[in-house]
Amino acid sequence: MSDALRCGSAAIVGRPNVGKSTLLNALVDSHLSIVTPRAHTTRQRILGIANPPSGQILYLDTPGLHRETKRAIHRSLNRAVHAAIADADVAVQVVAAEHWDDEDAEVHAALAQRAIPRLLAVNKVDRVANKSKLLPFVEGLTRECKWDEVFLVSAQKRSGLAELERAILARLPEGEPRYGADSYTDRSERFLAAELVREQLMRQLGEELPYATTVEIERFEDRPDGVTEIAAVVWVEREGQKAIVIGAGGRRAKAIGSAARRSIEALLDRKVFLKLWVRVRAGWSDDEAALKQFGYE
Template structure:
């Protein structure tokens, strides 16, 4: 069988998490319209009659390293290229950005087969422009294949999957057939809570908060989850809680319903908001909060 690992890379907010979720036909990675929603390397495992593809969703590759968190995200994205079999480089348009030149250099050093996938192809009206862009891309780098896709609308995802199987080595399954991720339910619960926070809050605040599961108790027919939302300033705490606690209540309800769907069981979810000043620029604080990929 054709089995192996595939790294999904690209700039922030190009649709890597959405792509992996649709390839797996279930939600493993959280998504939002805000860049840098993905903070960890997350495995999504798809087993079929042809074999097994282990997708690695990664944080977006970006220039900024002003904080310890930014440096962590870049390290996580870079180290994903070590030891994988194939790379899918995802773009969301027909324009090269400044940071793409750095990605070209990283891929040259890695020496791996690379598929270039242009996402949101349904929004590209001029097909001649896409052909011209692909011709230019092939001159810049020896891509194995160039594929126009729409992750959200499932356009050409079967084509992409078949190309990946063709590039993977023949070997035994890497994971059991029924396993879909390497992450625990505890981790996924924290991510779901952070997704609801990211989607509901303003442009800047999501980058200065994180979620820590303090306790995760499994009882017959009920899971009890106690989580802390860490922010950096008291003003942020007030925003997350909202007027008369309304914001936190709504976030908790949305998260609880999603977690129940995930684990197929009733959930009791308790959220607290606490301040940990400067956590996003403190290497030791990051490690204590689970940033250890």
């Protein structure tokens, strides 16, 4: 007799930059959630679906928990984290190997308010040359804070993930899969395309600018010849920022557009024609109506 199927959600939470989105992508084996070397890349809750033989796991990637809540966008990010924790059957806290600070402790405290299983994923262990250092690190953490189980993983190298997946699945409620076996997200292709454009903005623009940009898809059309035509608007807050995104002779915008097109093609598995526009909307990131228009929850 085989065990009953399990289905439920696992929230992936942690301070910025510990590798939550890389972990989600590795667990669902798609480039769903954008990854950059910068903090605060993920701006919304992203659902990624894994379909192991004995059930379905709905992973919720979340923005890093923000301390600063003065701007509307930061409040929106924190709401997304708390909503994910409130909805989840299991929480996976991600930390970076050999690093624990007050922000990590705050994330743990937020999780401890809910009576759901808590797993700890110590990520980026590939960076630690001397693995024997990891044991005292983990012992130190588990003296202070309690988790049901601890895993040493590398999201980037995809190590330790099968054990983590098994532990999550074992703690989910019994139930039939909620999504079809070939689904990998609940997000539209339109949304995923906007995110992949934003990923290139975050990667290719200098220090401050990425946080002043967002992407809106104006048109998304599957043509009869099999090509998907996408028109995307990059919103910035000031004219000067527009000039930077476009770059001398339009070269910056061109590089951003062609890298984004390639990753959209890889994700959708078809040819894409991508047009980019840059437009100014002063103060969008502190404007609740603009945030709504641009798809923030």
